[in-house]
Structure formats: C-alpha cells, structure tokens
Amino acid sequence: MGRYGALGAMTLLSTSLLTAADEGLTLKVTYDADRLGDVAEEPVTTFTKKPSADLADLIRQVNGVSGIRMGGRGIDPVIRGQRETQLNVLIDGAFIHGGCPNRMDPPSTYASVNSYDTLTVIKGFETVKYGSGGTGGTVLIERQTPMFDDDGVVGHLSTTYRDNAEGGQGSLDLAAGSESGYVRVVGDYDEASHYRDGKGDEVRSSYLTRSAGIIVGGDITENTTIQASYDRNEERDVSFAGAGMDSPKSNADSYRLKLAHKPAGSVISKVSAELYRSEVDHLMDTARRGGKMVMSAPSESNTTGGRITATGWLGAHELTAGVDMQQRDKSGAIFALPAGVKKGLLWPDVSIDQVGVFAEVARHLSAQDKLTAGLRYDRIEADAASRERSFGKTLAELYGQALSPQTEHNVSGFLNWQHDLGAGRVFSANLSRGVRTADATERYMAKSNWIGNPSLDPEKHQQLTLTLHGGDQHPWLVSAFYNRIDDYILRYQHAGASRYKNVAAELYGLELEQAVRLGSHWRITGQLSYTVGNNLDDDQPLSRIAPLMASLSADYSRDAWEAGVRWNLAGAQSDVCLASSSCAGLDVTKTPGYGVVDLYADYQISAGWRISAGVENIFDKTYRLHESRDDVFDPNPVQVNEPGRQFWLTLRGEF
Template identity: 25%
Template sequence: MRICYGAYLCVLITAMSFGQNKNTIPQDTTKHKMVKLNEVIVTGNLKSDPTLTVTSNKYEEAIIQPKNVADLFNNINGFSSIKRGNYAIDPSFRAAQSEQLNIQYDGGTKAMHACPNRMDPITTHIIPEEITKIEIIKGPYTVRYGATFGGVINMVSQKPDYEAYGFHGKASAGYESNGSSLVNMFQLQYIQQQFDVVANAGYRDFGNYKDGNDVEIPSSFRSTDYGVKLGYNFTDNQRLQAHWRQSFGRDLLHAALPMDSEYDNTSIMALDYKWDAIGGVVKSFTAKAYYSYVDHLMTNINRPTFMMMEALSNVEATTTGGKMEINWTPLKKWNVFSGFDAMHIARDGGRTRLVKMMNGMQMPMPFNDKVWQDSYITDLGVFTEAKYSIRPNTVITAGVRYDHVTSDIKDPEADFEAMYNLGKRTEHNVSGTVSVKTLVSEQFTLEAAYGRGVRSANMMERFINHFSVGQDPYEYIGNPDLKSEVNNQFEIGFKGKNKARSFKYSASFYYAFFENYIVGIIDESLNRKYMPMSEPRHPKVFQNLDDAYKTGLEATMQVNVLKDYYLKAECAYIYAKNNDLKESLPLTPPFNSKLILGFKKEKFWTNVQYNLVSQQHHIAKSFGETQTDGYQTMDVRLGLKPIKGITLGVAVINAFDKAYNNHLNFSFTNQANFGRLPINEPGRNYSVFLQYKF
C-alpha cells in the first residue's frame, strides 16, 4: 500500500506540473503568495470552515512544560485527561476517548499506538513545542477527515515563516521543581523563494513527582525527538512538502498499568501536495500519504510480580494511509469537497513469561502469549461535503461518507480461534451530517448541526485475548463480530460580543444517543486464563449495547476592563447514561469550571486561574470506577518579553499544594506500597520557561 500511495502521488505531481512555468514565481518576495497546505482545517472562512469548531494556540503563554501533547488540552473547555502515568496521558472530550476521537496531525497524518494498554497514545509521538495550534470539531459534523465518531482533533505542527527569507530559529528550555524535570528544544528554519526547510530537536527528562501529601508517584521518563520538514514550490500555486519525525522514549514508568516501558520508538513520514487556484469549476486539488511505525517494549522488572513471574512484551504497530480531495464549485453559491481516503493499521507482537513460582512451589516454566495475533484493519472511505450559501451570511452544509472496513486475524491463539468462526470480515458504514451556520450580525453567530458518526470496533475490542486492558483487574477478550458503534449527535451553539468587544461569550448544547455502544461485559461461562486462581475469576468480553446516551454543555464568558485586564469564566458539564447496565458510561468527567483573572499587554502578561471540579458520584461500576471527591486548585502564571526575541515565564501550578486526583485517572496497578487507588496529581509545582527566537 505504501508503494502504491507514493508512486501514484509522484505520477500525479509530475502530470500536474508538466507544462507549468517555474519562472512564474515572482522575484519580489514581498508580493510572493505561498501555497497554503490543508494541514489547517479552521481558517476563519465562513464558506469553508466546518460547523461548531474551536481553536487554541499560543502555548508559550501557558508557561508550563507539557509532558506530552495531551497536556496542551488541559485549558481547552470540554477536555479532560485520562492518566495512566505521567507519560501515558490521553485526551478526553465530552466523555469520548481513544478511537472515539479522530486525532490526527496536520490535516490527516496518524500514528496508532502499539501497546494494548495505551502506554503510547498518538499524543506521545510528537514534541509539544512543535504544535502551534489545536483545532477541534466538536462532533461528527464533517465527513472530510476520516471516519469520525465523537469529534476531530487536528494538531498543527510548526510551519515555515514565509514572511522572512533566510535563517531563523528558536531555542527554549524549561525546569519544573516537582520532579526536577528538564525540557529543552531547538528549531532552525531556512526559507527561500522555491524551497524551505524546518528542523527541530527536543529532549525531556521528567522525574517522579510528589503529590500534595508528599507521596512520591512512580512517573519518570525520558524522551528524545527530532523532525525535519522540507517544502518545494513547483509554481506559485503548486507545493510539495515532506515531513519526517522520530521519537525515542526511554525508561517510561506507568503507575496505573501492570508493566513499564523499556523503550518506545516511533517513526512518522508524511508527504503533502496541493495544486491551488486551478481555475474553472475545480478550485484546488490536495493529496496526502503517510506512514508510521511504533516499536514498543514493556516489562515488569521493577514490579512486585517479578519475584513470581518475569514478563516481557515486544509489540509493534504500523499505520499507513492517504487522502485525495478536490475542491470544486459547480455553481456560484456552492462549495464542494469530494475525495477518498484510506487507513491501514497492522499490529503484531507477543509476551514472553517465565513463571518462577506457582502455589508456593518453584517451577520455572516459559510461556509465549500472542498479544495482537497478527491482526489488521483497513478502512477505505469516499466522501462528498457541500456548502451552500443561501445568503451572504448563512451557509448550509451537508455531507455523506461511505467506509469499506475490512479486518482479519492471521495468527490467532488456539483458545481465541475456538471461541469464534474467524475469517476476513467486511463492514459497510454510512455516516453523514447536516448543519447551518449564520452570522446574525457582526456581533452574533448561531450554529446548529446533526451528525451521524460511525466507528468500527478497534483492534483491542476485536482481537485482545485475556489481557487486562481496563481500569479494573479483569481480563478482557475481544469480539471480532462486534457491530459498528453509531453516534447520533445534535448540537446548537452560539457566540457573540458587544460592539466595543469588551464582552464576549459562547455556549454549546448537545445531545447524543448511541447505537451498538461497545462495552466489556462479564461472561461467567468463561474463566480467567492467566493466574487462574486470582480474582476476578471470570473475564469480560466486549459486546454491543443499544440503550445509551449523553448530553451536556460548554459555556464561556469574558469581560475586558481597563483596556488590559480581563475576567474569564468557563464551565463544562456532561451527563451520560447506559440504560442497559443502569449506570453511567465509563470515563465521564464531573462538572468543572474555571475562573481566570488576567492582565495582558504585548510584552507582559499574567493570570490567576482558579479551578473548581465537582465530586463525581455518577459512575460506571462495571468499569471499576469509584466515586471521587471534588477539589479546588489555583495556578498562577507570569510571562514577559524583556528584549526582542526573548520570552521568559514563571508559574506556580497547584499553588495550594492540594492532594487530589482527577476522576479519569486510572488506579495504581502492580505497584509496591500502593493499593488500588486512583493516581494523585502533582502537588505544588514551580516552573520556569525561557525561549529565544532569532
């Protein structure tokens, strides 16, 4: 598949470039207009942007060293973090997580995790300092960026600064007191009229942090990353860009998982092409191809179970894909995007166990367990999304998408093969959306949308075989016969401001009901496979349930006073229900709100953020959840630019040294001196940040 994508793309570019005069690039750089690739989804254009979107950027003003990209979501309303350790952090949006969220880089590049326990989610495979912008589509309100169930998250990496030719760059360093953690990054770019290059490298060394009770949490890790982005402009309206990055994680401790990672190596390659301003009916053509490979090793060497059993698991994941899209205007008021995309995920690897002792008797005995059983999933999709301007200030969007999904398991364990009639399986998924966005006035925008998002079961839900992959201690068994999960989501949102722009506000209200919702259900006809005398005795098997829904809201308000001061308040609430099991859906965050008082000028800014999180008693007991208390924390940040090119920041996070845990945090697992309790967050943490741009 990788050869087909690359060959097709090269032939396509050659054909489109034939006859184009390279001398058409203007020599006056002040008038030169660069081709903008489709790595950015939200452009501020009513006639092209998806409905119900939000963007976040300027992360240097947060003045806190992110452990991985997931930390960048902490201050985006509606987001929470699922924490299995200081490295294995997953974003959650509106109680949707994992493959329920369509997470990607630069408009389509993906890197799927190798570990079944998600020690290495997609957010760990790129350095946070490389991300310049995060774009969120709040639900299944577009069909253009792959199969989407709960929303799209697009993380935009650093682009060349086309405003100035020659050499430019930046270097940054940071330190956190809690864990004695160090972060540094260096970036260099060289821009010329016809080509450009951006290169970066980073190193992170995080130690074990202490919570508010002064208890040390096993959470240290080290990672080294680098990336190179090359761009070439064939003409003033054609651009080819190649991006290569690698990440190397070492000695990764995961407090809430049964093993630690010795290493996690990731390679990602992407190739993007765009032909803009073609003329006539066809406005532009874009193409993307990408490849990622993750090599992951985990062991229990430093865990209590090592005395009875040595375990080593080496797993790998390969993701390849691509996309081609045409933007065309059949009529004056129509703006249409049509194309196809593909994604192929393949995983393999196994676990080697040396059982040293059983029932008090020494009996060294080796075992080999198949983790992924050499499985794959391939998704081929075609889509069309049309935007119709019924008035200059009102756009209706409608889109439909078809996904042809195939999956297979090529090396099954004997017991898994005995459970199912295995073989290549094909699914036909149809999703769609319709929405309206209107600028009621210059100060008020109203949006409403319906989306049907369809998600095929992921590889863990299909093919995992007697492994503990949940928050609870149960063994889980996959089900290759699962039906696709469907999200029918309705939403209405608005945003506005007064004429003086001293007051602005926004709010979104949504309701979603699910079909074939996938959950693990205890099967008392089956018994535990590993450590058979341990509790719980019966495993869980993934099944489809029909009667589940969620509803919620997000709201934000900001008042600007005395020109440079502002007061901002925001809140998010989610209520989810699984009527079949008469409990909440798992990993539903409690009501949370923030109150921010800040001062901001061009060269100096400061803010105090007060975080209020309610208790969560609406839980999924079948998932191993327990009720969690509410908490209140305060963060103080200050930044300044004393001279040109220098940014300096200091911060105090959790200034009250509060001992608390987020409801979505997993519990300690296989850890000495820790019971099965949720991981606490860091206590008071002083941070210093320095950046130099040149």
C-alpha cells in the same frame, strides 16, 4: 513573534474560536464545521502558558475536554465523554496508532508541543474530511510553511525546568530557505523523575522522551508544491502508576509525502494528495515491579494511509470531495523472562483496512444563513491472521466463537445550519450520524484476563449540537449536545476478565463560556462543562465520565508583562459504574471534588527573548481526575493522583 504562518500568533478566525496555548503554538477550538457572520474580536477561552509533557495535557484546558492519566506521559484525551478511537488524532495529516493496547502511548504522545505550529480541536462529529470514525471529535496537530525574512533563516529554541519530579525540557526548531523552497529541522528532549502528589507521596511517573524531524518543501511549478517529512520519536524508561507494567522502550518512525496543485482556469481551486506511513515498536515489562518472574510484552503497530482531496466551486456551492484509505496492522505477545517462553498473545496479527469516499458542500442561503452538509462511505475489513494458541487456549475457545474476516459498509454524514442573528451573535445547529468501527483491541485482544469480541457491530452515533455565541469585548458561548448511540462498544468485567459487548447508550451535556474585559489590561474568563453518560440497556452510568468541571481565570497584560491566575474546579462524581459492583464497569471509585489554583507570568526580555514562570497547584492540594486510571500501587481503590505543587521556568528565544 514567530514567523511560521500562525506560529506564535493570537488570532480569531471567522471559522472558529481561537486562542494561543503558548508562545509558539496556536490553538483553535472549533464548535461547528464553519461559522457565519461577525464573531467576537477575541476568543472566549484563554490558556495558561504552562509547559506540557504532551499535547493531550495541554488541551485539558479546553472546555469539555479531559484526559486520562496513567503516569507522567501519555495523557489520553477525552472529548465530551468520548475517548480512544472515538477520536481522530492526525499528526501533520497522518494517523499514528499506538503500540500499547493499554494506551501507554496514545497518538498525541508522539507529537512534541514545541515541534508543531497549530493545534485544532473539533468537538463532536462535524466534518467527514478526516477519516472514518471521529464520532467524539477530531484533533489536528499541524505544521505550517515557514515565512522567511531577507536572511532566509527563522527558528526558535526553548528550555524549561520543573522542580516537582526534577524535570527539564529543551527544544530547537530551525528553518532555512526562501519562498520557493525550505528545509526545517526540529528536535525535542524531555526528562523527568517520579513526581510527588499533594500528600508528598511519590507517584510512579518518570520518563525520558526525545524526538527529531526533518521537513523539506518547495515549489515544483508555479502552481504545484511538494513536502516530505520524517520524524523519529523515542520513549525510554517510562513508568506508569496506573498500569501493571512499565515501558522501557517505545520507538515511532513517521514518513509523510504531500503534493498540492492549484489548477489555472478551472472550477477546481485545489487538488492535494498525501501519503503516510507510521511504525511503532513498543515494549512493556515488569522488570521494575519486583517478583521472581519478569513478564515482557513486545508489540508493533504499523499504519499506512493516504488521501486525495479536491476543492472548488460548483456555482454557488463550495465543494470538497475525496477518497482516503488506511491500513492498520498490529501484533504483540507476552513472554516470561529470562527463559523467553511465549505465554500468550496480545494482538494476534490483526489487520483493519479502511477505504472511504467523502464529500462536503457549503452554500449561503442568504446573507444570514449558511448550510453545510457532508457524507462519507467507508468499507472496513478486519481479520486476525494468527491462529496460535494464547494462554493455553485456541483463539476460538478464548473468544467463544470461530474467527472469520469481518466486513462493514458504514455511512456517516452531517447537516450544519448557521444563522446570523445580528449584533455579532451566531446560532448554529448540527445534526449528524457518525459510525465508528471496533478497533484492534476491542475486536481481538487475546489475554487470559482481557478478551476481545470479533463480532462487535460498529457504533452508530446520532448527535444534535446547538450552539449560540456572541459578544465583542465580552465574548460568550453556550453549547448543548445530545448523542444517542446504537451498538455502543462497552468494556465490562465478567468472570475475572475484561470483555466487550454492544449496548444502547447516550451522552449529553452543556458547555458555557464567558469572558469580560475590565479596562485595557485585565480580562476575566469563566468556563463550565457538564457531561452525562448512560448505558440504556442496563440503566447504569457509563464509566469514566467527567463530573461538573469549571474554571475561572484572571489575566493581566501591560507592555512587556503578562500574568494571570487560574482556578480549576471539579465537582464530586458519584454516578459511577464500579468494577467491584454488579455494574462491572471501569470506574475505580466515587471521586471527590477539588479546587486547584495555578499562577503564571511572562516577560518579554527583548525582541527575540522572553521568560515565563509559574506555580501549578500552588496550595499543594491532593486531587485526582475521575477519568484517570487506578493506581496499582495504592492499596485503596483510587485513581492516579495529579502532581502536587510544581514550580516551572521557561526561557524562549526566536530569531
């Protein structure tokens, strides 16, 4: 097993449902801010060990989580019907915002599966510690401090082959040091050509991605530690069936500095300070799409931020408090090649600045009851500095209103109650109000056929989540949620252009999970999720909402062998808001249901080596997720199809 803290472990914590996604990455699914009492000895949900092009593809196996496909890379996660900047995605404590307004590179694209140790999915708004927004959930992609044996060197390497798209992946993770200090280097390379769907048709999805990072950490004093890191991610020749352009180049540089101090003899148990900077340089063009005129769209997205957090005890109250800030700067334009004539703007030098203060407090009311509450305040300033004309119009003419700086004062909070019912059963109720400000694209997009709205009000999400879970060898979970949203930011079609407005909306749903152990070697797991989204102003469905989703898996484990089969199911989605209808939404078409079977196996060759293999979509079904983007190469209005049958093989070594 690995020696990077939780690396490679399959563990259950009292604060979450926990499963291992693959050897080397531990995944936690957290339904509440905390847990109380005895919980199941095993997680409810298990995950196949399939190799993933990016982390968002991996977490699509989580109940209630989906993803929007546009190509072979850049799966955009969706949690309980919320997406994009409704989710907070932190990569080792830092925010990174993609350089593409069309979401070719969501934040999770810039985190290699093999370069991080833990992945935490927090559903809903159940913490205020990880920045403003996050109304739909929070995804934490983190690295742990290495733990060394006597030789002072630990690490792993792996290589993967995939036959559909003729792709391959290789990674290296190496750390050297001791308890007082270490150096860790990580690297990953992944390349694939276009894959084929179940019909044998080619789907534009090729990519080449490579990343490298260095992490240096150690003790300054007995009670103070420091860590500095730098990561470089490069995307090359990425093709997208679901976009009018491809991405020949995208670079991301991330810098992080962390300090942690544990005061002696104080009510404060820990003080931490973090600074980060991420710089994304992105390029889109139509060079591979044919036509006499090539359009090129370079853009930049830079994020600077930090936080100071203190934790401790005030009597019987466990308290976490802090301050955080984030500055997001985005710019982009469109040029006609080869002349290089500027045709218009994407983001007209947009800046969105946020400063927030937050506090969470937890208290045991009794041996059976625990109460956790959180509150945060955020001051938001947004402006577009450029006053250039875009596509022949001034920005005021394009938006239909004069531009002026916008300021918001947003207050969010939650109240969480957990009650131990005994016999390993825990009930929890979470009531929250989360506020999300409009992002740079929603406010200031400046294309002729895609226009932002600078005067958008922030979304206000009022959510109630009820969860009951229990079991021992046969764990189970039931979770229901309702979310009433004031000033929901709706993207819609009007006069040949995408636009944005505020409406009243609702999201609600149910999640069920059950695992049954049959003897000492077999485990059967089932999960089901259902989400409904409505535009209450127009009495129409919200776009891109997943249908009824379910899975059933059987896993076998004995000695050095592990194997399993997973049946992934989706119902038809007919509650749609079509772009072609009076609803003027983002849905492409009604989507039929499907059932897809995956097989996988794993064998421990020796103490440090293991081999894994599998077949995805074994019956070569043609299917697509309802949330995925429309395939611009298909004459019929359909979403981008998922890959057809694919065999994969992975060899992994640890030392």
